[in-house]
Amino acid sequence: MYSFKTEEFEIIELLSRDYDIKTLCQLMGVSRSGYYKWKNRDKSGRDINREAMIALVSEIHEAHPSHGYRWVAAFLRLNYGRSCSDSYIYKVFRCLGIQSQTKHKPHYKPRKVRDLYPNLIFTTWETVDRPRQVIVSDMTVLKPWIFYFELTLYFDVFTKQILSWKLSNRRGGREQYLDGLSDVIELLNGSREPTIIHTDQGSVYSSKAYNELIKDSNIIRSMSRAGKPTDNPVNEALNGWIKEELYMDFRLEECRTEDDVREVLHRYVNFYNKQRPCFALDYDTPDHYCERFNRGELEHRDTFSQRVLSEKPKFMQKKRTTKKK
Structure with missing residues (x-):
């Protein structure tokens, strides 16, 4: 009462x-x-x-x-x-203790947990400690002039490199996802260390055909929770910056053919990996940062294996830590 x-x-x-x-x-x-x-x-x-x-x-x-x-x-x-x-x-x-009444009774159905693969990252992205340890993938839409394209990207979380990009002019296409994954598998060929590929729960990422490609590789699958884009912040942030630069700096909107779009994307990916300073890498370029790590110029840490997974966002974890103090 x-x-x-x-x-x-x-x-x-x-x-x-x-x-x-x-x-x-x-x-x-x-x-x-x-x-x-x-x-x-x-x-x-x-x-x-x-x-x-x-x-x-x-x-x-x-x-x-x-x-x-x-x-x-x-x-x-x-x-x-x-x-x-x-x-x-x-x-x-x-x-x-009264409220309006209606004959239309709402029916609430509990969410059915159908996560095909567990989330192996949550908020521990900063613990990734080597190249090719965690790779993320997502699709973003490009609409230059009268065209519609779906761009699928694969990023290395540690070096921020674009490892593969595929473009499709068909809505809901799946080939670009599979072709991009094939590129990643070829890139990882011969690697002894396991690699986590983290994606959302999109239909292609969840499909049997997609996951059949990795059954003979040293790849482990990880998925964001349903309706939680914040579980893949690396990809979400990079997609936004990339689209901004494609339209503003590389004049993607001025393209008048599909070949022009692909040529702009090719130039941009080359610029991104080799010339673009990245804030997360202390303004180094992704390719150079990877080379420095492989030459032993960067400190080799062992933080990823010690990560503590938690569904709680970072700000809640920090608030709890502050209260304990």
């Missing part, structure tokens, strides 16, 4: 029909004698008006149960000349 006036005695009054007065007084931290003294006092005009309003709202709701508190407030103003706000009638509704 909810009271729109929060004094202890009024709450006890509201709950006294269902609970013992002694228990309520103990819970509210007041004496029984004080409660009865308050109850037996002469009622003020404000108390009488409030009780009359509660009774009137209850009567209107009983006659028109299909309407909510806003309609009841308007009904009171128009037909009874009562000066009352919507928020006041809302509180009366809460106090009475």
Whole structure:
């Protein structure tokens, strides 16, 4: 039960029909004698008006149960000349424990957990400690001039390199996903270290044909949770920057043929990997950063194997850590 006036005695009054007065007084931290003294006092005009309003709202709701508190407030103003706000009638509704009724009952179905592969990353992206350890993939749409294209990219999380890109002019095509994965498998050929490929739960990424390609490779699949694009922040962020640069710096919008679009993408990927300074790499380029790691110029850490998986976002984890301190 909810009271729109929060004094202890009024709450006890509201709950006294269902609970013992002694228990309520103990819970509210007041004496029984004080409660009865308050109850037996002469009622003020404000108390009488409030009780009359509660009774009137209850009567209107009983006659028109299909309407909510806003309609009841308007009904009171128009037909009874009562000066009352919507928020006041809302509180009366809460106090009475009533709400609008409908014959259309909502049906809530619990989410069926059908994650084909577990999420092996969550918020531990910064723990990735070597090239080709985690590769992410996603599709983004390009619409230069009158064209429609779907661009599928494969990124190395550690070096931020674009390992493969495939373009399709057909909505819902699957070839670019499979061809891109084939490129990645060929790139990883001979590697002894396992590689995680992380994607969303798109139909192609979940398909049997896609995952059949990796059955004989040293690739482990990982998937974001359904409806959680934040589970793949690397790809989401890079897709946004790449599209911005393609349109603003490489004039993708000026392309008038599909060959022009492919030529722009080819130039951009070459620029991205070899010339574009990357903030996440301390303004190094992806290819050069990878070369520095392979030459032993960068510190080799062992952080990924020690990662602690958690579904909770980072800001919640930090808040909990701060409270403990």
